[in-house]
Amino acid sequence: MGMEQYRRMVDRRKQWLLLAGAAVWLGLPWLVFGNNYVLSTLILIGLYALVSTGMTLLMGYAGQISLGQAAFYGIGAYASAYLTAHAGWSPWLALAAGAVLAALVALVVGIPVFRLREHYLALATLGFGVIMFTFFKEWKGITGGLNGFFGIPTIRIGGFSLQSDLHFYYLVSLFVLAGLWFAHNIVRSRVGRALRAIHGSEVAASSLGVNITKYKLQIFMLSAVYASIAGSLYAHYVTFINPDLFGIVPSIYFLIMVVIGGSAHVWGGLIGAAVYVCLGEWLKAVVPLLLPNAGGEFEIVFFGLLLVVMLIYMPNGLTGVVAKGMSKILEMSRHQKKQVAPTENHNARSIGGERG
Amino acid sequence: MSAVLLEVEQLSKSFGGVQAVQNVSFHVKKEEIVAVIGPNGAGKTTLFNMISGIIPPTSGLVRFQGAVVTGKKPHELATLGMTRTFQNLQLFSDMTVVENVMVGFHPRLKSGILSAGFRLPRTVKEENEAREQAFSCLEQVGLVHLAWKRAGTLPYGMQRLVEIARAAVSRPSLILLDEPMAGLNPQESKQLVDVLLAMREQGFTFLFVEHDMETVMSIADRIVVLDYGKKIAEGSPGEIARHPDVIKAYLGEEAARC
Numbered sequence: 001m002g003m004e005q006y007r008r009m010v011d012r013r014k015q016w017l018l019l020a021g022a023a024v025w026l027g028l029p030w031l032v033f034g035n036n037y038v039l040s041t042l043i044l045i046g047l048y049a050l051v052s053t054g055m056t057l058l059m060g061y062a063g064q065i066s067l068g069q070a071a072f073y074g075i076g077a078y079a080s081a082y083l084t085a086h087a088g089w090s091p092w093l094a095l096a097a098g099a100v101l102a103a104l105v106a107l108v109v110g111i112p113v114f115r116l117r118e119h120y121l122a123l124a125t126l127g128f129g130v131i132m133f134t135f136f137k138e139w140k141g142i143t144g145g146l147n148g149f150f151g152i153p154t155i156r157i158g159g160f161s162l163q164s165d166l167h168f169y170y171l172v173s174l175f176v177l178a179g180l181w182f183a184h185n186i187v188r189s190r191v192g193r194a195l196r197a198i199h200g201s202e203v204a205a206s207s208l209g210v211n212i213t214k215y216k217l218q219i220f221m222l223s224a225v226y227a228s229i230a231g232s233l234y235a236h237y238v239t240f241i242n243p244d245l246f247g248i249v250p251s252i253y254f255l256i257m258v259v260i261g262g263s264a265h266v267w268g269g270l271i272g273a274a275v276y277v278c279l280g281e282w283l284k285a286v287v288p289l290l291l292p293n294a295g296g297e298f299e300i301v302f303f304g305l306l307l308v309v310m311l312i313y314m315p316n317g318l319t320g321v322v323a324k325g326m327s328k329i330l331e332m333s334r335h336q337k338k339q340v341a342p343t344e345n346h347n348a349r350s351i352g353g354e355r356g
Numbered sequence: 357m358s359a360v361l362l363e364v365e366q367l368s369k370s371f372g373g374v375q376a377v378q379n380v381s382f383h384v385k386k387e388e389i390v391a392v393i394g395p396n397g398a399g400k401t402t403l404f405n406m407i408s409g410i411i412p413p414t415s416g417l418v419r420f421q422g423a424v425v426t427g428k429k430p431h432e433l434a435t436l437g438m439t440r441t442f443q444n445l446q447l448f449s450d451m452t453v454v455e456n457v458m459v460g461f462h463p464r465l466k467s468g469i470l471s472a473g474f475r476l477p478r479t480v481k482e483e484n485e486a487r488e489q490a491f492s493c494l495e496q497v498g499l500v501h502l503a504w505k506r507a508g509t510l511p512y513g514m515q516r517l518v519e520i521a522r523a524a525v526s527r528p529s530l531i532l533l534d535e536p537m538a539g540l541n542p543q544e545s546k547q548l549v550d551v552l553l554a555m556r557e558q559g560f561t562f563l564f565v566e567h568d569m570e571t572v573m574s575i576a577d578r579i580v581v582l583d584y585g586k587k588i589a590e591g592s593p594g595e596i597a598r599h600p601d602v603i604k605a606y607l608g609e610e611a612a613r614c
Binding site for chain 2: 182
């Protein structure tokens with residue numbers, strides 16, 4: 001068979017997947033009969049997926065860690081809230097301004113922080129999260145402090161105001177698609193290779209011409225932009241925010257989503273977010289039945305345990321497991337085809353001539 | 357007489373009170389294969405790490421293509437045309453063989469995070485070029501059929517060839533090889549020697565550190581001998597084999613054992 005045929009087969013499969021994906025995406029709201037509870041859950045998944053897709057690039061591909069990602073989520077949310085409610089900006093302009101601000105903060109924080117590695121890097125980013133949380137809490141003139149920020153206007157497109165969950169579902173999922181597309185492009189480019197090279201061996205990456213510091217900073221900034229955009233959308237969706245949403249615990253939850261999803265594929269962030277949100281909703285329904293006196297803390301205990309179990313038994317997350325299974329199936333089908341066609345031309349040139 | 361590519365002048369490194377390398381000077385000319393040899397602990401790897409910018413020298417200069425490059429970072433040196441391999445392989449084991457080699461093409465490409473993220477036509481063109489170059493490099497070392505395998509799953513000898521292809525794909529003017537024969541069986545060593553000699557024919561220049569005397573004697577044009585951090589001899593393989601200090605410091609041990 002040659003690679004050409006194999007590629008075409010994969011391409012065809014991809015087209016079908018794409019088509020099926022589009023159908024599910026468009027049809028999902030009707031499938032759930034416009035049920036607002038389900039829609040709001042889907043919106044939440046989408047928002048978290050944006051944050052964790054950015055984090056997947058940072059953690060899974062570049063091998064760096066951030067325990068303060070909720071801070072960027074918060075920067076986006078407060079930038080949008082303040083600029084639209086108090087300064088009268090358009091929500092789109094405010095969203096862009098939040099993203100720029102988040103990227104700048106990531107740059108300023110990243111320069112000293114990325115001199116550190118591993119545990120120390122984790123601690124430093126945790127510290128950054130604590131500091132930003134304090135800012136959100138205490139800078140009352142802008143954030144409203146612990147009382148929260150009320151009356152964030154809804155997003156408008158032209159003269160059309162996006163108020164219903166259905167509208168927001170489509171808006172958020174468009175952002176998620178764009179975010180996944182962008183991340184996917186990064187991964188299969190020079191930049192993505194550089195990131196994975198840094199993850200594999202910093203000294204080797206550097207000796208081949210990869211500027212390690214530059215790429216670590218850039219991908220940290222990009223992950224901040226993803227989080228900030230999600231935060232902006234969130235602010236416009238719920239129209240009320242308070243600092244607790246952007247503290248340390250949410251940062252840990254983002255980390256858990258990335259670990260659950262894994263980084264064998266850019267879809268890891270979306271899968272992780274979906275599993276996290278669904279498990280969380282399920283816990284809310286089930287725990288009161290089993291333990292009538294359990295409080296909300298049960299959730300962090302459960303997800304903490306899940307994090308440990310995942311790291312031990314499934315360090316590459318769900319996408320890692322799927323990718324492994326897929327490659328096994330592909331390998332098997334290739335073996336079968338070899339047996340059917342033993343004269344298959346496997347010499348070097350026939351493969352070398354292909355373009356991928 | 358071809359041009360001098362690399363000049364090492366009075367290079368020294370001390371770790372605490374220990375002088376790992378002391379006032380070592382030598383040069384490498386274009387299309388030469390120069391070997392650095394010496395007993396264990398003679399300072400060969402330290403010397404290499406200083407030349408490739410991984411550790412800064414305590415004193416001395418490195419000049420590459422006429423310009424002083426002491427203190428430059430490894431990625432800057434790679435961009436100027438100097439790459440290296442490592443004694444304990446540093447492959448990106450989770451990436452495929454061809455992806456490993458494509459990382460080596462990094463300095464020849466320009467796509468940044470935005471151009472890559474939006475998949476601009478420029479990026480697509482660059483990606484195709486990188487893949488083509490990687491494949492032609494793999495063909496040269498005879499590994500095209502393994503291009504889509506994960507690098508970590510290859511046998512040791514092939515991993516070393518991948519590492520060399522990766523260091524060579526950007527067509528650097530100088531490649532540093534840190535003990536390329538370490539851990540290879542005789543057959544693999546021979547294959548690697550053939551690859552290196554073929555690459556030299558195409559205009560590659562090598563500076564390498566090696567223990568395996570047979571390889572050194574058969575492929576090096578010139579040999580620099582270190583002992584206790586100092587250069588004790590330099591010359592052609594024939595001269596080195598007859599040099600009394602070298603026999604005492606290094607070959608003597610081997611000769612006595614054989």
